[in-house]
Amino acid sequence: MPETHTATTAGSRSALARYVFAATLVRSADGGAVVAIVLLAHVSGQPGWIAGLLGASITAPHLLGPFIARRLDTARDGRKVIAASAVAHGTLLGVAGLLLPVTWAVVPSLLLIVSGLFGPMLTGGVSSRLPSIAGPSQKSQRRAQSWDVASYGLSGTLGPAAVAWLAAAASPLVATLALAAAAVVGAGAVLALPRQSPLDDPGAVPSPGRTLVTIRRSGPLRRTLVLTVVVAFSVAALPIYAVAVAPSLGGAALAGSLVASYGIGTLAGSGLLMVRPLHGDADKLTGVLAVVVPAALLLVIATTNFTAALVAFGAAGIxxxxxxxxxxxxxxxxxxxxxxxxxxxxxxxxxxxxxxAGTAVAGALIGGTAWLPVAIVAALSTAAAAVCLVERSRDRT
Known part of the structure; x- marks a missing residue:
């Protein structure tokens, strides 16, 4: 029995390592795509507004991703669906990059829109494979989720950083093609993950609309969705705030350091979770930690010097x-x-x-009072968390 347990544990660790590798590759391709395309548009002589539209062509279609996601739940092998999505994303991104300097911008824009449709498969779709890899216990699940958080943090850092380095060392086109290649290689890594058992009755998989109804009717899922959306809207104000406040802390260039500190905090948080995974009811944890985030945002706007601001941004990332x-x-x-x-x-x-939306709203509100949008979103997050915690308490009585 001990030998079997040891072999099972080693197998789970190997599968988790493969998962982190695959997830980081495909998510880096997704996360760095906007930076690469915008840089490529600039060096191709496109005006700024076209560069912005090209970037939005990648991100905006993510909202339509759920309407093609049903295939992931009905497939006999979900790995093939995710791998095909990664190949499609990378191929379309690479072709769009090759065409951008030599054709009308509308052509690569259409390719990028289709590429962006597959983006959610590389984020949430990949994460949906984790429960079958992590092992049956809550502790193993939570520790695996901390590695997933780390994958998001690494890809969110490595993707844009690799683009910046390759664009400077070679060209933005080379950076774009490297991201495309990462997506294709990541597809192969996804296929190397353990296969998840298919459903006995694929016909029981709901439509996208019915899935939203399922979320609405489930208190924990509804609260998770609401708080995820509100907190994402809130923390999106931080890069705008960093740019606005950096000159008063010593120079406009310090904005990059503040944003980097937030990213380092995100990775540090995932490291803490690897050592000590979250325990307890996930619904309650989501509500409580949704209060901690706006508290960290208030700490950010309370700082008056650069060192303290660095620490506060890092705390917000954690x-x-x-x-x-x-x-x-x-x-x-x-x-x-x-x-x-x-x-x-x-x-x-x-x-x-x-x-x-949070980035856009923060940019519109920043005006002459840099702290105002951060204070507003912090209040919004706190209110949403309070409502969800009260609702949860009522559901349990």
Whole structure:
């Protein structure tokens, strides 16, 4: 028995390592695509507004991702669906990059729109595979989710960083093609993951609309979705705030350091979770940690010097990392098997949309009072968390 247990544990660790490798590759391709295309548009002589539209062509279609996600839950082998999505994403991105300097911008824009449709498969879709890899115990599930958080943090850092380095060392086109290649290689890595048992009755998989109804009727899933969207909307104000406040802290260039500190905090948070995974009810954890995030945002706007601001941005990254892990746990534990992939993708897609909206709103409100949008979103997150915690308490009585 001990030898069997040891072999099983070693197998789970190997599968988890393969998962992190695959997830980081495909998510880096997705996360760095906007930076690569915008840089390529600039060096190709396109005006700024076209560069912005090209970037939006990649991110905006994420919201439509759930409408193709049902295939993930009905497939006999979901790995093939995700791998095909990664290949399609990478191929379309690469072709769009090759065509951008030599054709009308509308042509690569259409290719990028289709490429962006597959983005949610590389984020929430990949995460939906984790429960079958991590092992049956809550502790193993939570530790695996901390690695998933780390994958998001690494890809969110490595993708844009690799693009910046390759664009400077070679060209933005080379950077774009490297991301495309990463997506294709990542597809192969996805196929190397353990196969998840298919559903006995694929016909039981709900439509995208019915999946949303399932989320609405489930208190834990509904609260997870609401808080994920609100917190994503809130933390999206931080890069705008960093740019606005950096000159008063010593120079405009310090904005990059503040944003980097937030990213480092995200990775540090996932590291803490690897050492000490979250324990307890995922629904309650999501509500409690949704209060911690706005508290960290208030700490950010309370700082008056650069060193303190660095620490505060790092603390905000840690807080958001812990919150994100709680939402992954809630999605894993409360989603019905026949809709797990769709629920992961719905929440992920709406999170991305909320982040884009948060950035736009913060930019519109920043004006002459830099702290105002951060204070507003912190109040919004606190209120949403309070409502969800009260609702949860009522559901349990």
């Amino acid at each position: 807080a958001n990392s812990l919150f994100f892990a709680a939402t992954l746990a809630a999605r894993s534990e409360y989603a019905p098997p026949e809709a797990r992939g769709q629920i992961f993708i719905w929440v992920g897609a709406l999170k991305i949309a909320a982040g884009s």
